[in-house]
Structure formats: structure tokens, C-alpha cells
Amino acid sequence: MSITVNLYYTGEKGNARKFAEEMTKSGMVEMIRNEEGNLRYEYFIPLEDPETVLLIDSWKGQEAIDRHHASPMMERIAELREKYDLHMRVERYLSDEERISEKDRAYIRK
Template sequence: MSILVLLTYTGKDGSARKFAEEMERSGTAALIRREDGNERYEYFFPFSESETVLLIDRWRGQASIDRHHASPMMGTIAQLREKYDLHMSVERYVLDESGIPTRDEKFIRH
């Protein structure tokens, strides 16, 4: 079972983008990507919201997320969020990996 977490970081004066850039430049994002159970860790920038960054964070089960939350990297992330004065919202989804086609399948181009 995979768990998808969408984190939206919002700041002022480009701070959300600077946060994501520092996460990448410092190697922190790369370390998270190498954590056991991490399946995806990517930042995106919405066209319509210049002060927002979206993080797509996908993990192989809750135990992987728990290990990540207990890691020293969470302290680094918290410090950077404070440094850039970011506010966040979180959405969490358990992915359907049953392999059973859905009614949406006809709209998806593979």
C-alpha cells in the first residue's frame, strides 16, 4: 500500500520557492529520496500561485512515513520552514493499487 501526501507550502516574496531550492541544493531532498520506503519526493510550482510550492511525497506504507518523521531530516525541514516563514496544508491519500480498472480509465492516455 502506498500513501501519497500532498504538502502545499505558502510564503511571501518568493520564500516558498527559496525553501524548495535550498532543500534541493543542500542535498536534504536527495537524502529523503534515498530513505527506505520513499517512492517519490518532488517539488512543483503552480502557475496561478506564485507564492506556493507543492510537494508530492509518496511512501510505501505508514511505517515508512513514521521512520521518516523520526529521522534527523525532520529537524532540518522544520528549521527551513521557520527560516522561510512558511505555512502549510496537507492532503493525504491511500492509493488504490488493486489493478482493477476504474470508470476513469477511458479518460487516461497511456
């Protein structure tokens, strides 16, 4: 079972986007993607809200998330959130792929 966390970073004057760009350009995004247990780490910008950036962050399980949260880079991420004065909203999802019904699978195009 994997855990996916959607983090919505919201700021003003493009700060959420600047945060995501700095995370990417600094190499931190790539370092996180290379952490043991990371399955996905991607930023998106909602069409309806250009002052928000969505991070989809997926891990093999809680232990992998805990290791990530205990890593030195979390301090740097917190500093960047503060630098850009970002506010966050978080959603957390557990995967349940093996329980997708055959009826639902009919609507999934691969």
C-alpha cells in the first residue's frame, strides 16, 4: 500500500511558484525523488488558482515518509516555505488499487 499526500502551497505575488522553482533548480526535488521509498514528487499549478501550487508526493509507506521528514532537507524546505510566506492545505490518500472494481476498470484508459 502506498501513501499519497497532496500539499497545496498558497502564497501571494507568485511566491508558491517561486518556491517550487527554487526547489527544482536547487536539486532538492531530484534528491527527494531519489530517497528510498519515494514513488512520486511533482508540482502542478491549478488553472483556477495561479497563486497555488499543488505538490503530489507519494511514498511506499509511512516509514518512508518518516525517514523523509527526519532528513536534513526538511529543515531547508521549512526555511523556503517561510521565505516565500506559504500557507498549506494537506490531503492524504492510501492506495487501494487491488480493490478497484471491474466496473471502474472499464473507465480507465491506459
